Amino acid sequence: MSVPDWLSKGWNHIWLPYTQMQTAPMPLPVACTAGSRIILADGQELIDGVASWWTACHGYNHPHITAAVAAQLREMPHVMFGGLAHAPAYRLAARLANLTPEGLDRVFFTDSGSVAVEVAMKIAIQAWLNRGERRSKFMAFRDGYHGDTMATMAVCDPEEGMHALFSGVLMEHVIAPLPRNAETRSEFERLMDANASDLAGIIVEPLVQGAGGMVFHDPEVLRLLRSYADHYGLTLIFDEIFTGFGRTAAMFAHQLAGVRPDILTLSKALTGGTSPLAATIVSNEIFKLFLSEDSSKAFMHGPTFMANPLGCAAANASLDLFESEDRLGQANKIGAQMKSELGVCRKISDVVDVRVMGAIGVVQLKRIDDVGALQKEFIRRGVWVRPLRNVIYLTPALTIQSDELSELTHAIGDVLSGS
Secondary structure, three states, rough: OOOOOOHHHHHHHOOOOOOOOOOOOOOOOEEEEEEEEEEEOOOOEEEOHHHHHOOOOOOOOOOOHHHHHHHHOOOOHOOOOOOOOOOOHHHHHHHHHOOOOOEEEEEEEEEOOHHHHHHHHHHHHHHHHHHHHOOOOOOOOOEEEEEEEEOOOOOOOOOOOOOHHHOOOOOOOOOOOOOOOHHHHHHHHHHHHHHHHEEEEEOOOOOOOOOOOOOOOOHHHHHHHHHHHHHHOOOEEEOOOOOOOOOOOOHHHHHOOOOOEEEEEEEEHHHOOOOOEEEEEEEHHHHHHHOOOHHOOOOOOOOOOOOOOOHHHHHHHHHHHHHHHOHHHHHHHHHHHHHHHHHHHHOOOOEEEEEEEEEEEEEEEOOEEEEEEEEHHHHOOOEEEOOOOOEEEEEEOOOOOHHHHHHHHHHHHHHHOOO
């Protein structure tokens, strides 16, 4: 592949994510996107199996979202959110509150998932301070991932995750096994009982721990966490940055458990993969702890591009599509197809598990020795799939065509079987 001028000139000045720059090859130059396809500079098309890190739930370049953002760009691309208001944000806040469980009524906008989680943690800690008690620790879980900023790294899995280098540098929290069975439940309960008086809250990814290895758990786990949070008066935070907006075939994963969090974080697919935006949605009970004649009890946080009108316009247009088109039904169909087509991978010797939930398909291997070589094989077959730790997973756009999905699943089977 020839290297475009912009790539060769910029290569010595860029710093890529999750990359050892000394040994990294140049990334693939992208010319444009369409539907579920990434079109490279040389014209090669790749079917995107991961929806650009789980964001493009309606596929790329959806005309309804594009039109909404274009109209907003002409009218007002941005205005500060301090002391000023604009319609896209206020409409979006009301719509999100209506979509989430009763009592989750206050929406704080930020510009990325990590910051949304930071805000959730900060709110939980300040809620205790406003009560007159100082608590700063959280119960988080092994295999968990909540972001790459300093506070969020501290509640990721400290050993298996990508942030192990920072062990001993970050603030220490209580990292427990997720109570999936009798053994892990016993350990969780022991750690909870021993540390509850120091905890500000509990944070978990509902039903699927994403970047930690696409690890699934049953809805009963969330019910148990809710009962413990209630028993000890702790703030329960559900991080739905990955699972939100149809990925589990429910609008939000926690709905499948019938459990309401105290704080909910959203991002990624919030704008349909169009622009950065995140939301931290807070219960009325917690919000009231910040209401006071004392100005020091206000929540002192405000990102510069908070509630950016372009992002809010994209998010409103994305919600329009969830209302007008059967995205959850599409997620179920994707799941059924992946169960059928990925199931053949169970016969491959290095495969230890194949699992599907909603529009998430996972093939777990004993190990992956060379992620780069594996990804090159996928690219050679015309698909964009990024293995994660010891799993190969699919999280395609909910609008992907069945033949495109088959190309993805067959590519995984062919690569793993060496055919």
